[in-house]
Amino acid sequence: xxxxxxxxxxxxxxxxxxxxxxxxxxxxxxxxxxxxxxxxxxxxxxxxxxxxxxxxxxxxxxxxxxxxxxxxxxxxxxxxxxxxxxxxxxxxxxxxxxxxxxxxxxxxxxxxxxxxxxxxxxxxxxx
Amino acid sequence: xxxxxxxxxxxxxxxxxxxxxxxxxxxxxxxxxxxxxxxxxxxxxxxxxxxxxxxxxxxxxxxxxxxxxxxxxxxxxxxxxxxxxxxxxxxxxxxxxxxxxxxxxxxxxxxxxxxxxxxxxxxxxxxxxxxxxxxxxxxxxxxxxxxxxxxxxxxxxxxxxxxxxxxxxxxxxxxxxxxxxxxxxxxxxxxxxxxxxxxxxxxxxxxxxxxxxxxxxxxxxxxxxxxxxxxxxxxxxxxxxxxxxxxxxxxxxxxxxxxxxxxxxxxxxxxxxxxxxxxxxxxxxxxxxxxxxxxxxxxxxxxxxxxxxxxxxxxxxxxxxxxxxxxxxxxxxxxxxxxxxxxxxxxxxxxxxxxxxxxxxxxxxxxxxxx
Numbered sequence: 371x372x373x374x375x376x377x378x379x380x381x382x383x384x385x386x387x388x389x390x391x392x393x394x395x396x397x398x399x400x401x402x403x404x405x406x407x408x409x410x411x412x413x414x415x416x417x418x419x420x421x422x423x424x425x426x427x428x429x430x431x432x433x434x435x436x437x438x439x440x441x442x443x444x445x446x447x448x449x450x451x452x453x454x455x456x457x458x459x460x461x462x463x464x465x466x467x468x469x470x471x472x473x474x475x476x477x478x479x480x481x482x483x484x485x486x487x488x489x490x491x492x493x494x495x496x497x
Numbered sequence: 498x499x500x501x502x503x504x505x506x507x508x509x510x511x512x513x514x515x516x517x518x519x520x521x522x523x524x525x526x527x528x529x530x531x532x533x534x535x536x537x538x539x540x541x542x543x544x545x546x547x548x549x550x551x552x553x554x555x556x557x558x559x560x561x562x563x564x565x566x567x568x569x570x571x572x573x574x575x576x577x578x579x580x581x582x583x584x585x586x587x588x589x590x591x592x593x594x595x596x597x598x599x600x601x602x603x604x605x606x607x608x609x610x611x612x613x614x615x616x617x618x619x620x621x622x623x624x625x626x627x628x629x630x631x632x633x634x635x636x637x638x639x640x641x642x643x644x645x646x647x648x649x650x651x652x653x654x655x656x657x658x659x660x661x662x663x664x665x666x667x668x669x670x671x672x673x674x675x676x677x678x679x680x681x682x683x684x685x686x687x688x689x690x691x692x693x694x695x696x697x698x699x700x701x702x703x704x705x706x707x708x709x710x711x712x713x714x715x716x717x718x719x720x721x722x723x724x725x726x727x728x729x730x731x732x733x734x735x736x737x738x739x740x741x742x743x744x745x746x747x748x749x750x751x752x753x754x755x756x757x758x759x760x761x762x763x764x765x766x767x768x769x770x771x772x773x774x775x776x777x778x779x780x781x782x783x784x785x786x787x788x789x790x791x792x793x794x795x796x797x798x799x800x801x802x803x804x805x806x807x808x809x810x811x812x813x814x815x816x817x818x819x820x821x822x823x824x825x826x827x828x829x830x831x832x833x834x835x836x837x838x839x840x841x842x843x844x845x846x847x848x849x850x851x852x853x854x855x856x857x858x859x860x861x862x863x864x865x866x867x868x
Contacts, residue, residue, distance in 0.1 A: 383532060383557060387573065417573040421557040425577045433556040467556040 377462040506535035509857035544612035551602035574631035581638035606661035618658030637687035652676035677712035693741030719766035729759040747796025758820035781812035805849035818861035833859025
């Protein structure tokens with residue numbers, strides 16, 4: 371069985387959640403893929419379950435990105451081999467929160483209608 | 498001497514405000530979970546040091562945090578909210594079927610008697626329960642299985658189950674409310690549910706008196722009279738004297754009957770508080786004046802309470818989970834605003850002062866009265 375040590379860099383909020391600082395190093399059995407790395411990450415840090423991929427569908431959360439070797443791997447198959455430099459721990463596997471700034475709309479819907487959403491509300495709620 | 502602990506959820510973290518029974522000097526702790534949206538946090542009535550918090554972001558989804566020491570330290574709990582069976586569809590904004598999708602926990606309601614049992618109201622609307630201290634969650638599927646689920650529709654803030662009221666006299670009875678489906682009640686501990694919306698009248702829905710489809714914003718009860726319910730609907734303040742079987746309007750002389758919050762005095766079951774908001778397209782107080790309205794007659798006759806509140810150029814909102822009362826002899830009333838202020842009155846609303854003024858937008862306020 372192949373074993374690889376993978377360097378993983380988490381976004382700040384998830385480092386806080388997992389109580390880690392800096393990179394984490396994971397031992398991955400078998401081929402290094404997004405799936406095997408995330409499986410190992412969640413096994414080591416169970417509090418991260420559900421934060422990177424959906425509990426049920428295992429789909430990557432929409433505003434999570436996977437970068438490595440200056441490439442965006444987010445849309446690669448979760449079972450595709452990671453770059454050799456990641457599999458040999460030369461480069462880290464970067465987990466990144468997508469840029470989503472601004473107060474309205476993206477990633478931060480309000481508990482009550484915000485301006486742009488209000489425009490989408492059916493007229494039935496207006497009196 | 499008694500103490501109070503005010504639990505504040507904001508758009509960028511949680512804050513814990515503490516004071517002794519005089520409630521004139523406050524200790525501010527936080528932000529906890531800085532940068533995360535805290536829709537709600539609440540303590541267990543049977544173990545006040547056990548707190549639960551709903552923590553979420555659009556990036557990393559939903560987390561639940563638990564504290565065993567009154568909010569000093571926290572530990573992540575279970576965050577897997579999986580609908581029971583095939584979720585099915587509800588209506589989308591355009592009236593078309595839309596698959597049920599879990600988005601976040603809006604409201605946490607700990608059991609009145611067991612600190613390890615908690616209810617969670619979620620978006621898309623459903624009710625979950627944990628009996629192991631929030632480690633695992635199970636849906637109470639009878640609510641969505643009522644049969645009207647395919648006709649439920651989101652309000653502009655999402656299709657959220659935002660109110661959970663546990664009947665202190667009957668452990669089998671629970672009230673919940675959903676925007677925009679309405680209010681529901683179970684009398685068998687969540688196995689079966691029925692809509693309790695008779696008497697609600699919502700213009701501009703196809704049938705203004707429909708069984709479901711009403712945008713209920715908040716329900717409140719006094720624990721000594723759980724059959725009496727007060728409701729802030731999208732428009733209209735309503736009252737039921739028969740556990741929701743029928744409702745009648747009590748808006749009376751309110752300057753506007755749109756709003757989000759409603760709550761009941763801790764010792765006077767006929768004393769009710771609301772914060773009128775101008776309209777559903779202008780989410781701020783009338784005339785730039787922030788005023789709480791109080792009825793001491795169970796509705797219809799309302800008086801403005803404004804002493805200590807801004808009376809000019811105030812254009813904040815008060816969201817549906819952002820008002821609470823304490824149980825001290827002189828009842829304290831608290832509410833938070835989207836401008837980041839948390840206001841407190843230690844004399845049942847006569848006089849107000851800001852505990853804090855510059856928090857992130859306040860999403861929820863709860864109060865614990867501690868021995």
